[in-house]
Amino acid sequence: MELSLHRLRMLRELHRRGTVTAAAAALHYTASAVSQQLAQLERDVGAKLFERLGRRVQLTELGMLLTEHAEDILGSVERATLALEEAQDTASVRLTAGVWASVASGLLPTALTTLAADHPGIEVRTRELAPEDTAGAVRDGALDFSFVIDYSDMPMPWEPGLERAVIAVERLHAAVPTGAIPAGSVSLLELAEHPWILAGPRSHFGRAVLIACQRSGFEPKINHEVGEQATAMAMVGAGLGITLVSDLGLTLRPPGVDVVALTSPVMRTVSIAYRTTASRRPSLQFVIDAVRTAAAELGLGVRSPLP
Known part of the structure; x- marks a missing residue:
């Protein structure tokens, strides 16, 4: 057999x-x-x-x-x-990672360039998934590692058998049509009367923003429900409403969109999730180091040891 x-x-x-x-x-x-x-x-x-x-x-x-x-x-x-891997002086391995749009565009190009220069034997392939699905795919063995998010108002439920390495901390900003808010900063409550463009309540991002708005004292009027930050910002640029966008998401900003700081920032932590059994893989540690370096170059880095 x-x-x-x-x-x-x-x-x-x-x-x-x-x-x-x-x-x-x-x-x-x-x-x-x-x-x-x-x-x-x-x-x-x-x-x-x-x-x-x-x-x-x-x-x-x-x-x-x-x-x-x-x-x-x-x-x-x-x-x-x-x-x-541990027995080889030079790691030669292929890893599959779970990503989403802002990570793929904002972090990976620099991180994978650095990785290729320092460790040419490590090949990273990516698979785009919804952020809510990436940790489960790692747990089930479909991915070697994935990027995951925790929001200040809504920590992510953690999967047993997984560990995480923090690689970046981002702020969320208001993305509004050009000229809609002339001030340099704005509170969430001051955005209450605007139409919103936001991910649905089943998404981690959508729930986190909804909770932040509720804690500020209002329910956002959601005119357009879309999943991707890039799509939401394109609709903002067309004057259809406002949204929140992360630091990494700003790399996808189209013309016609102003970015305004929130007076009480909503924060989110970006980490790499991996199986506990893989914590000693040299290739994984090399990838984490490369991504942390890329995040630090963007001013988003958090240096913390691999758990």
Whole structure:
């Protein structure tokens, strides 16, 4: 019998999630692709591993047995990867990172240029995800590390088995149509009567801004619900409303947008999340150092040791 690590990861995720659809979403595959791979795993094993109970899938006794061994096998692969990296004088490895737009445009170009110069054997590939999804993808093994955010008014729920390294602290600023607010600074409450352009309440950013507005004494009138800061600022530039934007998001600012400081700043911390079992990987530490250097060059750096 020859077991595929790829299919064992899908089995593990199915056990965690309970449905093929949820497992596929967590692993960023289609449900059809996961179903086909799981069916092939049953053929590889030569035994029935799953039973359908309505929309959910229940593992048979043999399926549970294989899942337990899958955890051990996948953990051994990660430990072997770490041992090989530690044994090499020059790291040669490929890492996959979870990113979102402002990190990809504001931090990564400088960080990856520095990394390539100092450690040419390390290749970083990126996958753009919603900030709310990146930590879960690291936990599930789909990513080696990801960028995550905590807001001053709303800390992020933390995933067990993950650690984080703080790499930057950002302020949020008001982004308004040119000339709409002539003062150099403004309070959130003074923005209460403006129409807002904001991410939805299911997004971490949208919830954090909503909470900050509520604590300032008002409910923002949201005329346009959009997820990306770049999209929101383009709509601000067209005169459709106002929004808040982070320091890194300012790299995406289009013409027609003024940036106004908040008198009581809303802060957010940007960190790199990684599995606890990967904390000793040299390649990961080299990446964190390169990203911290890029953040420091932008005036956003926070020097703190790798947990």
